[in-house]
Amino acid sequence: KYAADDGYTEEHFILPDNSIEYRIRFQNTGNFAAEDIVVTDMLDIEHLDLETFQPVFGSHSYMTCVQADGQVDFVFEDIFLPDSASNEPGSQGYVVYRITPKQDIAPGEVINNTANIYFDSNPAIVTNTTWHTIMDCEPVADFIMSNEQLCLGDVLTLETTSEYADEVTWFVEEEELGTGNNIDFTADEDGVYQIDVAVNNP
Numbered sequence: 001k002y003a004a005d006d007g008y009t010e011e012h013f014i015l016p017d018n019s020i021e022y023r024i025r026f027q028n029t030g031n032f033a034a035e036d037i038v039v040t041d042m043l044d045i046e047h048l049d050l051e052t053f054q055p056v057f058g059s060h061s062y063m064t065c066v067q068a069d070g071q072v073d074f075v076f077e078d079i080f081l082p083d084s085a086s087n088e089p090g091s092q093g094y095v096v097y098r099i100t101p102k103q104d105i106a107p108g109e110v111i112n113n114t115a116n117i118y119f120d121s122n123p124a125i126v127t128n129t130t131w132h133t134i135m136d137c138e139p140v141a142d143f144i145m146s147n148e149q150l151c152l153g154d155v156l157t158l159e160t161t162s163e164y165a166d167e168v169t170w171f172v173e174e175e176e177l178g179t180g181n182n183i184d185f186t187a188d189e190d191g192v193y194q195i196d197v198a199v200n201n202p
């Protein structure tokens with residue numbers, strides 16, 4: 001099982017309004033064709049908006065059953081999926097669906113997802129668990145200054161404090177000063193200067 005977008009950094013950060021597209025793959029590695037396959041996914045409805053659930057497509061014809069508690073069943077009835085020994089390419093299949101986090105989900109909350117795959121009456125095959133963390137954009141652009149007051153010719157050092165900054169651009173009086181996590185500024189006229197920083201990541 002994997003998700004697109006996988007998210008930003010090892011925490012798999014996404015924004016609350018990002019939809020998550022999950023793909024669940026399966027393969028018949030037995031020694032006989034699988035007549036029916038059911039993929040069961042228990043959605044985390046504490047964090048995911050069940051009303052935004054949308055089946056996208058699958059490798060074979062299937063039915064989708066959505067329950068109020070968040071359980072979703074993708075039923076591949078009469079699929080007769082060949083075994084991998086007799087037909088390796090034909091022994092594979094998948095299903096894809098899309099869903100969006102709840103609008104009031106708090107930054108830092110983690111969305112986990114695991115699926116179970118049933119081949120006929122055999123025990124469930126449990127997939128890997130995917131996860132996404134809701135990004136908090138508020139502290140991303142925080143920065144510190146070496147000194148808030150200086151004399152003409154003194155150097156003011158500016159530094160970002162965010163660990164989630166892929167691109168940093170500094171502005172003085174709305175004119176670009178330069179880029180980078182650290183930068184120096186020297187005032188050439190008396191006055192009060194407005195300094196801004198723009199921090200970008202995916």
